[in-house]
Amino acid sequence: MDRHPLPLPSGGRPVLVWGNCQAAPTADLLRAPLAAAGCEIVDVPPVFLADADDVQRVRELLADAAALVSQPIRDEYATPGCGTRQLAALLPADARLVTFPVAFDTRAFPYQVNAHDGDGHRVTAPMTDYHDLRILDAAARGWSVDQTVDRWPQPSAEAVLRTTAASRAELRRREHDIDVPVSDLLDELGPDALFTITHPTNALLAAQARRILAALGLPDGPDAFAVPDREYLGERRAPLEPAVAAALDWPADPDRAEWIFRGERLPLRDVVAAHLERYAAHPDVVADSIRRHADRRALIGLPTPDRPTA
Numbered sequence: 001m002d003r004h005p006l007p008l009p010s011g012g013r014p015v016l017v018w019g020n021c022q023a024a025p026t027a028d029l030l031r032a033p034l035a036a037a038g039c040e041i042v043d044v045p046p047v048f049l050a051d052a053d054d055v056q057r058v059r060e061l062l063a064d065a066a067a068l069v070s071q072p073i074r075d076e077y078a079t080p081g082c083g084t085r086q087l088a089a090l091l092p093a094d095a096r097l098v099t100f101p102v103a104f105d106t107r108a109f110p111y112q113v114n115a116h117d118g119d120g121h122r123v124t125a126p127m128t129d130y131h132d133l134r135i136l137d138a139a140a141r142g143w144s145v146d147q148t149v150d151r152w153p154q155p156s157a158e159a160v161l162r163t164t165a166a167s168r169a170e171l172r173r174r175e176h177d178i179d180v181p182v183s184d185l186l187d188e189l190g191p192d193a194l195f196t197i198t199h200p201t202n203a204l205l206a207a208q209a210r211r212i213l214a215a216l217g218l219p220d221g222p223d224a225f226a227v228p229d230r231e232y233l234g235e236r237r238a239p240l241e242p243a244v245a246a247a248l249d250w251p252a253d254p255d256r257a258e259w260i261f262r263g264e265r266l267p268l269r270d271v272v273a274a275h276l277e278r279y280a281a282h283p284d285v286v287a288d289s290i291r292r293h294a295d296r297r298a299l300i301g302l303p304t305p306d307r308p309t310a
Contacts, residue, residue, distance in 0.1 A: 008216050009066040009094050010038025016061060018087065019071030020046050020102055022200060025232035026069070029209040033224045037216075039066045047073050047082055048122075055079045059090055067096035069212055072178065098215045100180040100208060103200045104171060105193065107164035107248065109238050110155050110300055112197050113293050118284030126274040127266055128259050129236055130196055131285075133293060133302060135272055139279035139286045140305035148272045155300055160247035162299045180211045191240060191250045199233035236261050 015034050017027035023046055031041045042061055045054050059081060062068060068084075068091055075083035088097045106112065115123050115131040125131045138148035155163075168183060175181045185207045186193045193204045200208075206227045213220040240256040259266040279286050290297075290305065297304070 008037055008039065008096060008218065009092075012038065012040055013064055013066035014042040014061050015039045015067045015069065016042055016044055016058060016065060017069045018044065018047060018058065018084065019073065019100075020048060021198070021233065022103060022205070023047075023071065025200075025202075025205050026100070026209055026212070028232070029206060029225050029227070030069070030212060032226070033213055033218055034216075037218055048078055050079055050082060052079055055082045058082075058087065062087055062090040062095075063092070065091060065095050067091075067098060067216060069098045069100065069216075071102050072099055072174070096216060098179045098212055099177075100212060101171065101175050101178050101182055102198065103182050103186070103194070103204060103208070104167075104174075104198050105186050106167040106197050106296070107160065108191060108194060108240055108244060109197050110160055110163040110244065110296075112238060113289065113296065114197075115285050115289045116292065117282065118288055120288075123282070123285050126278050127261065127271055128238070128275075130238065131289065132271075132275070133289070133297060133300065135275045136279070136286055136289045137297075137302055137305060138272070139276055139283075140290055143276075145269060145273045145276060148276065149269050152268070153302075154241060154243035155247070157243070157247035159300045160244050163296070164248065166295075166299055179215045180208060182208050190248070191245065191253065195231070195234050195237045197238075199236070201234070202227050202231050205232060 015030070017023045017030065024043070027041050027043065034041055044050070044058050050058070068088055070084045070087065073082060073084045075086055077083060084099065091097060111133040112130050113133055115125065115136070117123050134153060135148060143151070171183045175183060182204065185204055189201070189203055192201055194200055210220040210224060213224055237256070237260040239258055240253055242252050245252050258268065259271055
């Protein structure tokens with residue numbers, strides 16, 4: 001079915017971009033071209049921060065919206081009524097729905113994961129937000145900071161390629177029935193695509209935004225909008241380890257040897273110490289991660305710890 005049979009409605013009607021942390025930068029890039037088309041981007045919080053009042057406001061705005069640009073959010077994901085399908089049902093008959101995926105790719109960061117507590121709630125890691133399977137593994141084994149740093153493993157080329165294939169297959173699966181794919185853009189941009197497994201660079205965000213404009217029937221050329229020098233999602237930048245770069249046939253980059261937070265380098269020992277301290281206080285995060293990420297551990301070749309934390 002053609003999801004875009006009519007011209008984009010104008011007359012100052014709102015356009016909402018709905019999704020995770022990638023949604024706000026996308027909305028900002030779309031703001032000027034949509035204004036030129038007679039529409040107005042209305043800023044809304046990311047879905048994982050939206051409370052019941054926020055979702056109600058989104059639902060009210062959609063009653064007169066020209067378009068909803070959304071990542072695929074499942075029904076009742078965080079707040080009742082926040083799912084993409086639920087929100088799209090509120091659009092006027094002449095409005096557009098354009099979907100784009102969560103840009104998620106583990107090939108440059110094969111050990112990087114999100115973690116959850118024993119109740120299934122997302123838990124951010126100190127300093128980096130993201131967790132590292134090697135530190136989780138060390139916590140499960142009861143290792144010290146020195147032991148963890150001294151035994152810090154590098155992935156084999158085969159492990160990187162296995163992780164890359166699995167990551168790409170999963171993203172392409174998620175792109176099924178999506179209007180704006182990004183998996184090919186990840187391939188084109190290579191090491192310049194992501195700062196973390198879910199934080200795209202401006203280059204990727206801009207390429208995706210142009211495809212969204214095209215899906216809306218609007219001009220999508222290189223002058224469609226200005227891309228700021230400041231990286232929208234570059235506050236935290238994960239290391240690109242030499243073994244990973246070599247396996248992917250990317251150039252080594254000594255400037256990406258360590259975590260960077262707001263321009264400051266974070267030594268590995270400091271990161272390991274902060275994470276191990278957090279896991280000592282929250283062993284349920286370690287236990288859940290060992291179970292939740294068993295498939296990734298197998299791809300990388302991390303054996304199950306002899307003494308997993310209960």
